[in-house]
Amino acid sequence: MIFLLITKRQKKNIKNPTIEHTDLAISQNIGGSTVFEGELNDALSKSKLSETEKKEIQEKAKIAVKAIKDYAEWLKNLPNKTPRSFRLGADLYAKKFNVDIQSSYSADEIYKIAVDHKNDLHDKMFVLADKLWKKYNGNAPKPADKLDLIKQVIDKISLHHTTPEKFQSEIEKQIPELTAYVKAKDLLYIDPSKPLVVRKEPAYMAGVAGASISAPGPYDKNANTYYNVGSMSGWTAENAESYLREYNDYILQILNIHEAIPGHYTQLVYSNQSPSIIKSILGNGAMVEGWAVYAEKMMLESGYKNSDEMWLMYYKWNLRTTCNTILDNSVHTKEMSKEEAMILLTREAFQQQAEAEGKWKRVTLSQVQLCSYFTGYTEIYNLREELKQKEGDKFNLKKFHEKFLSFGSAPVKYIKELMLSEN
Incomplete structure (x- = not known):
């Protein structure tokens, strides 16, 4: 049921999609449906679930696969006489960047x-x-x-x-x-x-x-x-x-x-x-x-x-x-x-x-x-070179790498602020 609800909402929200993204959605949905077929059955065969439980899951999986494939088919037949351009334009591009x-x-x-x-x-x-x-x-x-x-x-x-x-x-x-x-x-x-x-x-x-x-x-x-x-x-x-x-x-x-x-x-x-x-x-x-x-x-x-x-x-x-x-x-x-x-x-x-x-x-x-x-x-390399120049003979490459990575996946400009403030 949840797949049926999702696809209904998706259909309602889609208006003049780009041709390129429509084609990608079709291929990825069809590809994704395979998870509920061969891969799921392989996992169930190795599980300790009862035969009744396995059968129940497989029946629900069939419903999910049908919903996904129906959605992909709907996308293939979607009337789209005025598709949007995939190009973002200068203003939106600058903002997104x-x-x-x-x-x-x-x-x-x-x-x-x-x-x-x-x-x-x-x-x-x-x-x-x-x-x-x-x-x-x-x-x-x-x-x-x-x-x-x-x-x-x-x-x-x-x-x-x-x-x-x-x-x-x-x-x-x-x-x-x-x-x-x-x-x-x-x-x-x-x-x-x-x-x-x-x-x-x-x-x-x-x-x-x-x-x-x-x-x-x-x-x-x-x-x-x-x-x-x-x-x-x-x-x-x-x-x-x-x-x-x-x-x-x-x-x-x-x-x-x-x-x-x-x-x-x-x-x-x-x-x-x-x-x-x-x-x-x-x-x-x-x-x-x-x-x-x-x-x-x-x-x-x-x-x-x-x-x-x-x-x-x-x-x-x-x-x-x-x-x-x-x-x-x-x-x-x-x-x-x-x-x-x-x-x-x-x-x-x-x-x-x-x-x-x-x-x-x-x-x-x-x-x-x-x-x-x-x-x-560019930002990481420039930061390293700046620290090398600042620290001179005291600069250690391994310490730089491990310190830089210790801040997690944060934007480089903020990691730079933190690393330079400690020197």
Whole structure:
């Protein structure tokens, strides 16, 4: 009955929805209904409930599945002659940025910083790609265009990747390696009692991101943290190859730093230990994502897998974070077209077509969130450098990390105030 009531209310509230969000709602509702079928039956088979209780739950589950699928079907047939645009517009975008990100920067300021950072990354990448040209292209003539030269070297390096079948197992293999490295370098303490489980992304989560972390909250601190890995099942060979070139042997390691060690997984374990329940539950996205992006550069700065190839691929990955901000702001406030977005992502950020298509879909379904990575990273990195200059020889990287994380998932500008006031 509760599902019937929910869907009736949902139907009443929906007026001129965007086409993009309607399609997402359909796919996620259908995906979510599977929880009440195979997964529920598997759980019931392992439970100690009586046969009568199991049957009662299964009958109610059938009602829930029917309600969800009926709702999805209703969405498919919804008359919508004047759908709203997915673009937020400059005024609403600025307001949402201030509320969601809670940065010391405005939306326009961080956009300009991102554009400058993109140009700086291109310069650094050209130096490395030019150095690596002969190794990967022999005596072939170098292209005159700087971005073309970078792309050709990246394309060759990107051919080194795992297979669709081994994608998840490769991630699982790298987690203990990262943990051992952080411990050996004494970068910060990682609690070995908090489980991290790599799993296939559940169907109800499909549609927005290819990899993510599902962490337990402060009321269930000892539960598993799940590293959700998107599946390539059903993909064409061409799309799978494009995706794997994007997440090649180098970038896959950076992804694992970001999502797991010492990125999201580690930060969220610390967040659960914060005395402020509010900060743990209502975490600031820019701090959470910013820490994961900061962790990537910090690990390479510490010497992790140091090579020209790793740094080139790191810069490519960091371009993605940087261009997330440029893309999000441009699409929602500057009427950037899909064609223009594809040029930014594939030519200037050197992304594979499959990755760029996925990012376009994401920017049509969200607003401001894509800015959280670069904004948080910029503020955290700048804070660290400010403290290094202030403390001189007394600065300790491990102490900085653990102190920073001890404040929970609060906005960086407030953590900065607290940390600077103590010095």
